[in-house]
Amino acid sequence: MGLLPRTAADDTSDPGSPSLGATAARGAVWSGVSTVILRLGSVLVGVVLARILSPDQFGLYAVALTVQGILMTVADLGLSAEIIRSEEPERVAPTVATFGLISGTSLTVATVALSGPLATLLGDHRAGSAIAVLSLTLLLAGVSIVPYGLMLRRFQQRELFLISLVDLIVSTAVTFILIAAGLGVLSLAIGRVAAQAVSSTLQFMAARVRPRFGLDRTRWRAVLAFSLPIAGANLFTWILLNVDNVVIARLAGATALGFYVLGFNIANWPMSALSQMVRSIAMPYVSRVKDSAGALPMLTSVIWAMALPAGVTLAALADPLVHVIYGAKWAPSVPVLAALGLYGSLRVIFDLFAAYLYALGRSRGVLWLQVLTIVVLTTGMILMTTRHGIVGAAWVHVGASVIFILPGYLGIIRATGVRLGALARACLRPTLATVPACLAALAACHLISAPVIALLVGGAGAVAVYLAVMGRWLLARVRQVRGPQAG
Template identity: 60%
Template sequence: MSETATLGVRAARGAAWSGASTLLLRLGSVIVGIVLARLLTPEQFGVYAIALTVQGVLMTLADLGLSADIIRSRDPDRIAPTVASLGLAAGGALAALTLLTSGDLAALLGAPQAGPAIAILSATLLMAGASVVPYGLLMRRFRQRELFLIALADFVVSTVLTLALVAAGMGVLGLAIGRVAAQAVASALQFALARVRPRYGFDRRVAGAVLAFGLPVAAANMLSWALINVDNVVLARTVGAVALGFYVLAFNIAGWPMSALSSVVRSIALPYFSRGPGGFAAVTSLVWAAALPAGALLAVLAGPLVEVLYGARWLPAAPALAALGVYGGLRVLFDAFAGYLYARGRPGPVMWLQIASLAALTVALVIVAPLGGIVAAAWAHVAVAALLILPGYLVALRAAGARPAAVIRALALPSVASVPCVAVAAFVAATVPDPLAALLVGGISAGVCHLVVVGHWLRARIRELREPGPDPSEDIR
């Protein structure tokens, strides 16, 4: 078997492991989220969202894009000591800074009660920075089984501790403590399962090259997180913690399928595109064939889904969920685009596109959130994604060697095939009065329809991914 074919098989196996494990863990997270929704108030959801927003944005800086360079490097062992030193220094500095300024950050974001949770979560920044090397090596080797075991341990520790502390009345602090404990376990397991020990050193030439690649990646990732979470900041200051709680629930629900799909895409895109000569069109079309119907179904079944899982008191989250489902589908597609650009050594366009998107979304949110609340904020995400991010990526892909027309053709069939299936679900949601029946019948009928319409096409694209040849989306010169 050729090296290219072997890479395709490894990527396909990695995707299978990543997809199955992520779906399993996501299902567990859904169940835990339902339990927490019965224990916490919408206001507490909103407060914790602010704390997680700070932690999520800073976590990308703690990585500094270093794990991505380990993944793509031709000689990861040579750069590993320098990468480890840079990661530890960045994580430690950010942890100390966040701890010292946690109260001020919370007040600045309009939720001073989030200060203690931000202080506790600062410890995760140090752990993330210290473990960039083993994480990068696991990703590079397509060790999705080991990554699943790490994620499972993280989930178990976080769930058990969080539920116990929340039930004991600790509220938001219980969530933060559970997150820190889980991160500690995950970081230790990364070292153990990657079979590496902490090795530190510093080579000035290696550091320069690593930072030249990693800093734009880290900036793009940070801006991506900010793009997703800037609405939390604006809503906290304009509509208050209660409305933010409904919005956070909607965003979390939209993240169920989309985070699972994004995890699969990120786990294979960079290592696959870094070493494979083609496959971009096949990967992109497969990603869209999964992301588009998932997002559309969230949109049309939002009301029944929220009422069945969380109860009628959370129904104000449903209109925002409808828009966020559509946005989530686009975001998964953008992950595939970014992976291709990173593999071509072009992190800069991703970063600049995120900057432009963040600026546009912030302006849009400041204008529409006071007028339309959480629903307007959700649709602002869709507008910026469709009108700015998508065209911007097509331009960047063209500069990296892909042909936009071929990319659009790869997306066409999944788009057309989703229309009748989503229409079936929308009809069921509109005509079946019982929310549980509407959810089950609508979801199952749409799923069966989708498999019937695109089943043969999906098998062909998977074969193309496993044995990639020349890719029509790329310029072959």
């Protein structure tokens, strides 16, 4: 890709810039605003779709998204991370663009050719056409790796928000028009491709780059040496997030998968927002901050202080939440949501730890941890889904996270100089403050019979209790992240 001259955003991102903390903080604010608004929009669209589609149809689309999500990670090849961390992004950009084009094209062709067998392998051949259509997003994502990476590098979160907003509008409009025309589940796939085409085009415009390809023989080996382990780790992360879908589709069927995916999606409402903010800000921040090991406990405490109460409160309010928003036909999703609240909170912290290690160039440790976790998770999923259905599958996520994944990450980051004692102390107060907030939500559910009132009172009560304990503490920590660490 050809690049224009460096912008002011590039300059403020330099390692020696005293404004790095403030720039990252502004980016985090825009990322947070973006993900909250977009997540709210996606939730509203999801509510309408859940009312229109049956659990079986919802499950079919989930099968297609499982394939698309895993392959989308492969299409990136970890190349956007190379753009973010490189000291000379303008020099590596043509090489990155070439690898992205090759990867996206190859995966699209292969997925279209194998869409039928993939759908059958996942338990329902009817998902084949949706998989084939969604594969086009792999090509579009591969082509737009460079502008996307540059926007993250420059903390252009406001522009990314606007692009994502357009993406949501296009996807929603196309989907509902095609549903009205009678295309059913295929409408969602076509809507996603249309939105990806528009957002990829807008990324080129916002990053002010134009397509240009080439291969720098002095750099391509180094680019792949850094990027491929990250691609592998990202792939295994996606597999970890989707292996349950594969097992449930095979062992319990598309209808059960529909119930499970709905509960999983609700549990990830706030977590997806926080994870997006972490992924967009943490790596460029950590890669430039003076003392990355010293900064991690502070960053972790701030993220944990938002993720833990959100996940636990969702779990506590699972029953009224599902009944009020989605309707009684989705009641089997309630115990899934109740189990996955804590898992969602932990997943945000895992994203932060992974971004920290990527910034230090230590992606191999993350890769091996993901490989071992897949073995543990897959084995547990097969055993628990067979015996306890979708609820057993949900609890496997929680158990694997607490017993295996968290200790694994702590062991890896300890080797980078992070003091685990400081990390634990930083997270203690948010953990303790979450207890009374959770009790307030549970009390509302048990004492109030009307689901709508229980949901409103329980949610408001949990937020009020938590902010009363943690409000000043959280603001102080945010100021500290913005300040001396970035000097």
